Amino acid sequence: MATRIESDLLGELQVPVDAYYGVQTQRAVENFNISTARLSQYRHFIWALGVVKMAAIKANHEMGLVDDKVKSAVVQACKEVMEGKFDKEFPIDMIQGGAGTSTNMNANEVIANRALELMGYEKGQYEHCSPNDVVNLSQSTNDAYPTAIKLSLIKMNYILIEHLQQLVDAFKKKGNKFANIIKMGRTQLQDAVPMTLGQEFCAYAMTLSEEIERLTQNANLFREVNMGATAIGTGINSVEGYSEACVKYLCEITGYPIVLATDLVEATPDTGSYVIYSSALKRMAVKVSKICNDLRLLSSGPRAGLNEINLPPMQPGSSIMPGKVNPVIPEVMNQICFKVIGNDLTVTFAAEAGQLQLNVMEPVLAHSILESIQFLMRGMDTLRLKCIDGITANEDVCENMVLKSIGIVTALNPHIGYKNSTRIAKEALKTGKGVYEIVLEEGILSEEELKEILKPENMIGPAKRTCQ
Structure with a gap:
């Protein structure tokens, strides 16, 4: 492979000649071969890095720190990064030491080298546009990196909510379709x-719709950024007015209502917004997993289980038991939710591990949340398209369970009293007879009275039978 020579604090290093990244990215590639997760896999994070660098160069130009030619080239390079033209030039591992310095420098180098091309220079001719002195001007990893994380999470949260709303709508559709199917709770x-089976599915829709508000509220905390804090929040190496100008451009570029943190020293090591947002992801995952548990129970059988609903058959279920079909889609969604719950614990530990004026664990914190969002989006789409949309009801099974259940004795309480109802239930359990049969045998109620009381539609109470 043809290479070019670049140098940094530690000396010279060979970099692929066609690469837009430079020496510090190359060192990170060699140092952090840790996971299979690369920055190139997180499109919205790369987009956010481009946004941060564009806002910074525009602010520095406004402050009179860079000339028109360099500013124009860097802005164009940032735009191309935001559009995804250089995603493959971000090869570094998401898990890395250095508090995100490798990620920040990866962006700085790609943008600098693309700007050099646009100005007619060769890659690596950094005397004309330096990754550090120009693209990273007035910044530190400690303000640029967390700001990029926050912008990417705001963007991904909007997309996550779209996927969640589609799942909610799918449950509502089934809830309304099953509105008149009586079953045992x-x-x-x-x-x-x-x-009704409809009430059950409407409840799934409602409990998940609540998470839209939670995610929105918690994601709003990401609007506060610390641009201009530089190393520890004191603003060293930035000029007066830069922070305000940079935040102004962040708002202009993204359309998001970004605000500057009141205390940049406090904001630089603070990871509280990540903790509370991750907890919202965990809460949603817990709910989705519980629903998947229900779906597996309700579809259990087909002969020796509840068998109230049918899940779409997706693949043969056993290498030894012919004809067996497993609920593989709810199962995989359960596992996704377990991963999200585990990632939340990682976020908690990473946030707690911050020391003094910086939290160096932000890379694993960022990766955990970004991974959770991606897993949930893909998982919810899979659950909706390959499971929920194709669920059918076994109406006769549901109705027979109601009629044979001892649980319907509860409907007799207002008419014969709790003591008599308890005795009848006990007798039904002992003899195997139905509640209906025992009440008639003992002459407690007439058949007409009993039929009216035990009409399934009279036993579901005032609760809504369709999704709102």
């Missing part, structure tokens, strides 16, 4: 009282 895995 269960508590503690025991027969409780009747409900």
Whole structure:
């Protein structure tokens, strides 16, 4: 492979001649071969790095620190990075030491070398446009890197909510379709009282729709950034007015209502916004996983389980048991949720590990949240398209369970009292007879009275039967 020679604090190093990245990125590639997750896989993070660098160069130009030619070239290079033209030039591992310095320098080098090309120079001729002195001017990794993380999370949160809303709508659609199918509700895995299958699916839709507001509220915390804080929040090597100008351009470029942190020394090591947002992802994952547990139970069987619903058959379920079909889509969604819950614990540890004026664990913190969002988006799409949309109901099974269940004795409480109802339930359990049969045998109620009381539609109460 043809190479060019670049140098840094540690000396010279060979870099692929066609690469837009430079020596510090090359060192990171060699030092951090840790995971299979590369920065190039996180399109929105790369976009955000381009946004930060564009805002910075525009602010520095406004401050009179760079000339028109350099500013124009860097802005164009940033635009191309934002558009995804150089994603393959971000090869570094998401897990890295150095508090994100490798990521920041990867962006600086790619943008500098592309700007050099635009100005008619060769890659590596940094005397005309330096990654550090121009692209990173008035910045430090400690303000540019977390700002990019926050911008990427704001953008990805909007997309995540779109995927979540589609899943909510899918549950609503099924809820309305199943609105008139009577079934037994269960508590503690025991027969409780009747409900409709529609109510069950509407409840899934409602509980997930609540997460849209939680995610939105928590993502709003990412609007506060520390640009201009530079190393530790004191603003060293930046000029007066730079922070305000940079934030102004961040708003202009993204359309997001970005604000400057009140105390940059406090904001630089603070990772509280990541902790609370990650907790919202965990909360949503817990809910989705619980729903998947329900779907697996409701579809269990087909002969020796509940068999109230049918999940779409996606693949043969066993290498030894012919005809077996497993609920593989809810199963994979469960596992995705476990990963999100684990990532939240990683975020917690990473946030707690901050020391003094910086949290150096931000790379694993950022990767954990970004990975959780990607997993959830893909998982929810898979759950919706390959499972929820194709669910059908076994209406006869649901109705027979209601009629045979001892749980319907609850409907008799207002008419014969709790003590009599308890005795009848006990008798039904002992003899195997139905509640209906025992009440008639004992002459407690007439058949007409009993039929009216035990009509399934009269037992579901005032609750809504369709999704709102």
